[in-house]
Amino acid sequence: MWDERIRNARLRERILSADEAARHIRDGMTIGISGFTRAGDAKVVPAALVERVRRTGEPMRINLWTGASVAEEVDRTLVEAGLVARRMPFQSDRRMRDAINRGDVMYVDQHLSLTVEMIREGQLGPLDVAILEAIAIAEDGSIIPSTSVGNSPTYAMMADKVIVELNTHQPLELEGMHDIYVPGPRPHREPIPLVEVSDRIGTPGIPIHPDKIVGIVITDRDDHFAPLAPPDEETARIAGHLVDFLEHEVRMGRLTNELRPLQSGVGAVSNAVLHGLLGTPFHHLQMYSEVLQDAAFDLLDEGRLRFASGCAVTLSPGRAQDVLGRLGSYRDRLILRPQEISNHPGIIRRLGVIAMNTALEADIYGNVNSTHVLGTHMMNGIGGSGDFARNAYLSIFVTKSTAKDGRISSIVPMVSHVDHTEHDVQVLITEQGLADLRGLAPRERARLIIEHCAHPDYRDALFEYLETALRFGGHTPHDLEKALSWHVRLRDTGSMRP
Amino acid sequence: MWDERIRNARLRERILSADEAARHIRDGMTIGISGFTRAGDAKVVPAALVERVRRTGEPMRINLWTGASVAEEVDRTLVEAGLVARRMPFQSDRRMRDAINRGDVMYVDQHLSLTVEMIREGQLGPLDVAILEAIAIAEDGSIIPSTSVGNSPTYAMMADKVIVELNTHQPLELEGMHDIYVPGPRPHREPIPLVEVSDRIGTPGIPIHPDKIVGIVITDRDDHFAPLAPPDEETARIAGHLVDFLEHEVRMGRLTNELRPLQSGVGAVSNAVLHGLLGTPFHHLQMYSEVLQDAAFDLLDEGRLRFASGCAVTLSPGRAQDVLGRLGSYRDRLILRPQEISNHPGIIRRLGVIAMNTALEADIYGNVNSTHVLGTHMMNGIGGSGDFARNAYLSIFVTKSTAKDGRISSIVPMVSHVDHTEHDVQVLITEQGLADLRGLAPRERARLIIEHCAHPDYRDALFEYLETALRFGGHTPHDLEKALSWHVRLRDTGSMRP
Numbered sequence: 001m002w003d004e005r006i007r008n009a010r011l012r013e014r015i016l017s018a019d020e021a022a023r024h025i026r027d028g029m030t031i032g033i034s035g036f037t038r039a040g041d042a043k044v045v046p047a048a049l050v051e052r053v054r055r056t057g058e059p060m061r062i063n064l065w066t067g068a069s070v071a072e073e074v075d076r077t078l079v080e081a082g083l084v085a086r087r088m089p090f091q092s093d094r095r096m097r098d099a100i101n102r103g104d105v106m107y108v109d110q111h112l113s114l115t116v117e118m119i120r121e122g123q124l125g126p127l128d129v130a131i132l133e134a135i136a137i138a139e140d141g142s143i144i145p146s147t148s149v150g151n152s153p154t155y156a157m158m159a160d161k162v163i164v165e166l167n168t169h170q171p172l173e174l175e176g177m178h179d180i181y182v183p184g185p186r187p188h189r190e191p192i193p194l195v196e197v198s199d200r201i202g203t204p205g206i207p208i209h210p211d212k213i214v215g216i217v218i219t220d221r222d223d224h225f226a227p228l229a230p231p232d233e234e235t236a237r238i239a240g241h242l243v244d245f246l247e248h249e250v251r252m253g254r255l256t257n258e259l260r261p262l263q264s265g266v267g268a269v270s271n272a273v274l275h276g277l278l279g280t281p282f283h284h285l286q287m288y289s290e291v292l293q294d295a296a297f298d299l300l301d302e303g304r305l306r307f308a309s310g311c312a313v314t315l316s317p318g319r320a321q322d323v324l325g326r327l328g329s330y331r332d333r334l335i336l337r338p339q340e341i342s343n344h345p346g347i348i349r350r351l352g353v354i355a356m357n358t359a360l361e362a363d364i365y366g367n368v369n370s371t372h373v374l375g376t377h378m379m380n381g382i383g384g385s386g387d388f389a390r391n392a393y394l395s396i397f398v399t400k401s402t403a404k405d406g407r408i409s410s411i412v413p414m415v416s417h418v419d420h421t422e423h424d425v426q427v428l429i430t431e432q433g434l435a436d437l438r439g440l441a442p443r444e445r446a447r448l449i450i451e452h453c454a455h456p457d458y459r460d461a462l463f464e465y466l467e468t469a470l471r472f473g474g475h476t477p478h479d480l481e482k483a484l485s486w487h488v489r490l491r492d493t494g495s496m497r498p
Numbered sequence: 499m500w501d502e503r504i505r506n507a508r509l510r511e512r513i514l515s516a517d518e519a520a521r522h523i524r525d526g527m528t529i530g531i532s533g534f535t536r537a538g539d540a541k542v543v544p545a546a547l548v549e550r551v552r553r554t555g556e557p558m559r560i561n562l563w564t565g566a567s568v569a570e571e572v573d574r575t576l577v578e579a580g581l582v583a584r585r586m587p588f589q590s591d592r593r594m595r596d597a598i599n600r601g602d603v604m605y606v607d608q609h610l611s612l613t614v615e616m617i618r619e620g621q622l623g624p625l626d627v628a629i630l631e632a633i634a635i636a637e638d639g640s641i642i643p644s645t646s647v648g649n650s651p652t653y654a655m656m657a658d659k660v661i662v663e664l665n666t667h668q669p670l671e672l673e674g675m676h677d678i679y680v681p682g683p684r685p686h687r688e689p690i691p692l693v694e695v696s697d698r699i700g701t702p703g704i705p706i707h708p709d710k711i712v713g714i715v716i717t718d719r720d721d722h723f724a725p726l727a728p729p730d731e732e733t734a735r736i737a738g739h740l741v742d743f744l745e746h747e748v749r750m751g752r753l754t755n756e757l758r759p760l761q762s763g764v765g766a767v768s769n770a771v772l773h774g775l776l777g778t779p780f781h782h783l784q785m786y787s788e789v790l791q792d793a794a795f796d797l798l799d800e801g802r803l804r805f806a807s808g809c810a811v812t813l814s815p816g817r818a819q820d821v822l823g824r825l826g827s828y829r830d831r832l833i834l835r836p837q838e839i840s841n842h843p844g845i846i847r848r849l850g851v852i853a854m855n856t857a858l859e860a861d862i863y864g865n866v867n868s869t870h871v872l873g874t875h876m877m878n879g880i881g882g883s884g885d886f887a888r889n890a891y892l893s894i895f896v897t898k899s900t901a902k903d904g905r906i907s908s909i910v911p912m913v914s915h916v917d918h919t920e921h922d923v924q925v926l927i928t929e930q931g932l933a934d935l936r937g938l939a940p941r942e943r944a945r946l947i948i949e950h951c952a953h954p955d956y957r958d959a960l961f962e963y964l965e966t967a968l969r970f971g972g973h974t975p976h977d978l979e980k981a982l983s984w985h986v987r988l989r990d991t992g993s994m995r996p
Binding site: 086088100101102103106107108109110111114117118121122123124125183186187188189190191192193195196252253254260261344345346347349350351352367372374375376377378382386390391393394416417418419421423438439440441443444469470472473474475476477478480481483484487488491 | 584586598599600601604605606607608609612615616619620621622623681684685686687688689690691693694750751752758759842843844845847848849850865870872873874875876880884888889891892914915916917919921936937938939941942967968970971972973974975976978979981982985986989
């Protein structure tokens with residue numbers, strides 16, 4: 001019955017119910033599951049575990065490792081049932097976030113390229129069970145992933161036991177689009193041979209000894225993608241500034257109209273900015289990115305994007321059916337890689353990627369906070385932004401200049417938490433304008449950022465802060481008593497407005 | 499007369515006085531000079547320029563690019579004469595620092611691997627004149643550097659004119675110890691083929707067309723090395739904690755006694771910590787570092803270090819004569835590389851380096867400030883610490899737990915400036931103890947850092963801060979009103995003590 005999707009005859013005997021498979025999970029274990037930005041996550045075994053624990057009342061606290069964020073059905077149900085002791089390396093679920101911010105879940109927020117290096121070298125403890133979604137299992141047992149690769153190759157390698165969620169609703173056309181490559185052990189590692197965005201350097205499936213697969217659970221659940229806010233007037237203006245800047249770089253002879261391989265962060269703003277490249281003079285573009293969202297497929301459809309490399313395909317519900325229904329048409333223009341390859345510092349440096357990521361807030365010197373509301377409360381996590389921003393040819397951060405109906409300025413005297421230092425932020429864009437910070441000292445950066453990026457409602461107050469700060473002197477002038485006062489006011493009054 | 503050191507006959511005709519050579523430098527120019535941590539810097543032409551400007555009173559403001567820090571004779575004399583408009587990418591001179599902190603010099607503080615990528619791709623403007631110290635010029639015109647390589651290969655490539663300072667006091671034995679490799683142009687760059695610390699992948703000299711060399715100035719000035727504070731009781735205790743930790747890692751099977759390639763930051767504390775590896779069970783060690791200081795040679799002499807790769811040899815004055823006098827004995831165990839290779843993110847990741855860098859201060863969550871006193875005043879610069887910390891197998895930061903006779907705690911509630919985020923700090927060591935932060939959430943990191951690393955005099959106050967901060971909740975709890983209060987107190991009273 002499952003010959004087409006389970007091509008190893010012996011493995012066809014290991015089909016289990018989700019509940020049977022979940023019995024491999026015991027209290028205190030570390031569980032690694034597939035999934036990156038809600039794409040290709042394990043779905044039914046985590047749910048079955050929650051079911052069982054609710055039924056039996058047995059004690060159960062697990063460490064949950066993923067690729068990146070997984071569907072709320074997974075994070076939410078696990079955390080609501082109180083099953084998650086630790087979480088790594090990224091999440092974006094509201095209830096998981098609340099538990100993290102209450103201190104109920106110990107969250108290890110990591111550069112997404114780094115997790116598997118540390119796991120393979122035993123720095124984060126053993127992995128008991130991996131649960132990996134697949135579209136098929138090859139004759140040799142190797143696992144063909146679905147809409148994301150994430151950390152699955154290393155989870156398959158390191159786990160004592162592997163459970164496969166064979167998802168019959170994920171299109172078989174995905175087969176051949178993955179490129180599984182795990183760098184060799186250090187310290188005698190050969191260079192990763194990827195030179196072009198489109199290079200295939202690995203295998204179509206995740207190699208694994210069939211004996212390690214203790215169960216295969218058949219499922220038919222679609223990825224639970226989240227809606228994506230459409231481009232709005234402000235994101236269109238951000239995109240406009242970006243396009244103007246890139247055209248200027250072409251005129252200066254630093255870029256051609258083919259630009260450089262593009263990385264685009266995750267979420268509505270990043271998607272909208274990328275969307276802004278439609279209908280521009282740029283052509284034969286390539287992406288070397290983490291997540292391929294709607295705009296990547298818009299650009300592929302327009303023929304403007306000639307190749308896209310990522311580690312996950314995450315679409316809005318409206319776009320998913322269309323794209324997944326004709327995946328074959330993207331076959332020669334799409335590769336999905338493990339996140340340590342899509343986000344690899346050395347490869348990003350080698351390719352000279354143009355990185356475009358989203359800031360929660362930036363300060364007048366160009367330091368960026370992309371994770372912590374009020375410096376304390378985790379939103380999602382640093383994700384791959386550090387992998388890309390530090391190593392890019394050009395590191396661009398975008399944000400709307402205000403949030404919450406203007407009550408919050410995204411440009412502040414001092415960010416309340418630093419994810420990206422001024423060294424890693426070369427261009428800052430808001431709907432107000434663009435600041436090209438390359439080769440500038442902090443004092444110069446400050447005037448440019450306030451003038452070009454801050455919202456007019458906050459510009460005077462920022463200049464006033466800068467003038468006071470300058471009285472204290474220094475390479476990066478600050479008035480330490482007032483540096484975080486805008487955040488304190490926001491915390492106490494709900495607004496940064498004086 | 500100069501046949502041995504200038505092997506290209508035509509070039510022997512281009513010997514100039516320092517004053518004649520300096521005439522190539524005009525107001526508004528960008529000048530790139532050799533030199534890294536006071537090793538192998540251009541010496542006499544900058545001095546001659548200052549002389550001339552003092553004599554003529556002509557207007558002269560230049561942009562000064564180097565490898566890293568240069569001798570105070572260069573930075574100090576240039577800045578005292580008011581000649582420096584901009585400075586990049588690193589400095590450590592007191593007067594240069596003062597000028598930067600006054601806002602008189604615009605300082606661009608950069609990751610040291612990054613500068614030449616941006617220069618080669620035209621992102622930082624043109625380079626007018628390069629002044630490079632050499633021990634010899636080969637028959638084909640290629641320049642054999644002296645005690646550092648730094649950014650010189652790219653400066654030679656990009657400058658309109660090149661002036662060579664041929665230093666007859668630098669030992670000719672250095673020839674053959676350099677390995678000059680410049681990565682190919684992006685976006686079609688081949689992998690850098692370095693796999694082992696000892697691999698030679700380039701040429702012994704800096705390739706350059708002889709016509710580009712407009713003058714050769716003969717000099718005999720020694721590198722002006724700075725004294726290095728000897729190991730003291732506190733650095734010995736830091737080293738002791740490091741050795742205990744590494745031995746523990748060996749027992750856990752994560753490392754062998756050969757460890758991994760070691761990187762050690764610049765300065766007395768880093769040198770003293772590295773010194774602590776003498777007489778330990780670790781053997782056949784290798785260094786893949788930026789600067790090779792006294793301790794590297796102590797370890798080479800002891801036979802404990804089998805190979806050292808760096809981009810500069812910087813010794814204390816006492817040790818310099820000894821080491822430079824018998825350089826030949828290190829020939830097969832030493833390579834000097836361009837700083838973009840010694841500090842290359844992809845190579846550091848590939849080799850799995852153990853990075854050991856110095857913090858100015860760290861906060862209870864493990865964020866590190868390594869550059870800004872009171873968050874405002876530049877000490878030296880970020881240097882290569884970001885290149886190494888972000889990409890290392892293990893990123894270790896060390897600092898004494900207090901400074902200024904105990905008036906400053908190096909462990910603070912919130913660092914006043916962030917150079918290295920908690921993501922890039924895996925182990926923190928003070929003379930008080932060691933915090934292994936791998937796989938821990940911020941709330942866990944805080945207790946460990948306060949308990950193990952803070953000085954007992956500040957421990958209660960830090961716990962008190964943490965308790966208050968926890969009332970505000972969050973993944974990284976802070977009381978924003980008090981987060982920087984220790985720094986404000988220090989600024990206002992000269993002490994962090996309550």
